[in-house]
Amino acid sequence: MVTTGLVAIDSTILATAIPTIVADLGGFSSFPWLFSIYLLTQAVSVPIYSKLADTVGRKPIILIGVGLFLLGSVLCGLAWSMPALIAFRAVQGLGAGAVQPMAITIVGDIYTLAERAKVQGYLASVWAVSAVVGPTLGGLFAEYLTWNWIFFVNIPLSIAAGWLLVRHFHETVPSHSHRIDWAGGALLTVSTSLIILALLEGGNAWAWASPQSLGALGLGVALLAVFVAVERRAAEPVLAPWVLSRRLLGVTALIAVGVGVILMGVTTYVPTFLEALLGTSPLVSGLTLAMLTIGWPISASQAGRLYLRWGFRTTVLIGVVIVVLSTAALAWTSTTPSVLAVGLSCFFIGLGLGLVAAPSLIAAQASVGWGERGVVTGANMFARSMGSAVGVAALGALVNSRMGGADASADPQAFGGASTAVFAAVAIAALAMAFVSLAMPRTGRPAPHTASDVEAAAS
Structure with missing residues (x-):
């Protein structure tokens, strides 16, 4: 739970301080890299960590x-420029690539399917607390101290998480010889990095049809394609x-992609949207976004x-x-901005995602044994991170x-129109996820005290 708290707090604390960070370091057009470089390094490292696990x-x-x-948190807190902060966020992402999927895999290892339903509630309480603590701390640090403290707060949490794991978690690992696919890991890292680079800088650093972008x-x-071969x-x-060839695992991976797109589309732009158009403080915008992580x-x-x-299913x-329905409501109400409307939309988006993300992942985990559970969990988390x-x-x-x-504060109306376009794109992604979910196999009710034969039923 403490380890999960590292990722949970980090997912909400940064977005509220973006305007303050940009005001201090500059580089408004580069600020999406603070999220994308973190997510990129997290995504590409997840399959490697999962295979090693x-x-x-x-x-x-x-x-x-x-x-x-x-290490990444300390370096981020000491960053002196936007490029430096982006580089150190990459280190943080490499850490998160191991933390989040391993925490979920460990839960799958040590609890039965019925017990996981209870533990899911315990882990959910971590996200609930983080939903309030993260934006509150982010807003307070941005307003009354400095933004650097949103990273330094991870130091005691990381030390506590490491000590608890060393002291209390014990496991027995089957002894087998293994060959790690380093070539595949390198190809996956480089290929996905190039694709993300083209998407992020296209139309910004260079034209979409430029030689660099293409x-x-x-x-x-x-x-x-070489990686697949x-x-x-x-x-x-x-x-x-x-x-990905098994129907259940392929469908749940696509669902995870949709969850990733929706989650980051909302958390990245809602705080800046409220602060630019309504002049809300970082604290208020952060607490409004926290409605998602409360729902x-x-x-x-x-x-x-x-x-x-x-x-x-x-x-x-x-x-x-x-x-x-809730993402469509967010896009529709964004044309007439209101803290209440945005907060309610975020709450119901979170409410829906809570019924999508965990059950689809647990269905995938329950279909395999210990020796494959790390890879399956990693593939699902990789899909969400890539999304x-x-x-x-x-x-x-x-x-x-x-x-x-242009900076959002320099042209709030233009940013309002851009935000509406973003929220509409998120709603379209949600609709696509709905169609994908229809392809999830009908498996009936899982057995509560055993590893479910979900995949056998799916095939």
Whole structure:
């Protein structure tokens, strides 16, 4: 729970301080990189960490993640420019790439399906607390201290998480010889980095049809194709083809992509939208955004009861309907900005996502054994991280194309129109996720005290 708190607080504390950071360091057109570089390094490292976790165990990997997150936080707090802050956020992302999936994998290892429903409530309480603590601290630091403290606050949490893991978590790792697919990991890292670069800087640093944009995108796609070919021949691929060839795992991965796009589209732009158009303080905008991370744990804590009673597919479909309606409401009400309307929309978006994210991931985990659970969890988290990274990059490109590099505070009306376009794009992503969710196999109710044979039923 403490380890989860590192990622949970970081997901809400930064967005509220963006205007203050930009005012101090400059580089408004570059600020989406603070999110996308973090998400990119997190995404590309998740499959490697997950494969290593199935090889050497969960404990050393999660401890490495906590250490890197601590190092990145200290460096971010000491950053002297926007490029430096972006570079140090990459280090933080490398830590988060181990922390979040390993915490979820460990829960899948040590609890039965029925117990996971209860533990889900415990972990949801971490996000609920972080939903209030993160924006509050971010707003207070931005207004009354300095933005640097939004990173320094991770130091005691990281130390506590590391000590608790060393002291209390013990595991037995099966002894087998393994071959790590380093070539696949390198290809995945470079290809996805080039694609994100093309999406984020297209229409900003260079034109969409420029040689730089087309070259980065083309090379990224080509290397991604090479990665797929390498994975088919690798003895132990970093992202095994079977993970996406099974219907249940493929569908839940696509759902995770949608969750990533929606989550980052809302959390990245809601605070700046409120501060630029309504003149709200960082504290108020942060607490408004916190409604999303309050709604999420409320529904997530009850999701276990729903999927044990009605099945995973029905629970997910209920959630996507709520997400589609609430994202559409956010886009519609953004033309006449209101803190109340944005807060309510965020709350119901979180409520819906809580019924989508955890049940779909648990369905994937329950379909495999210990030796594959790390890879399956990692693939799902990789999909969500890539959705977040691509979403931030694409939405950032959309905003920059409309703003022409201008600061949001310099032209609030233009930024208001750009924000409406962003929220409309998020609603479209939610609708696409709804159609994907319909393809989730009908598996009935999972057995509460055993590893469910969800995948057997799906096939």
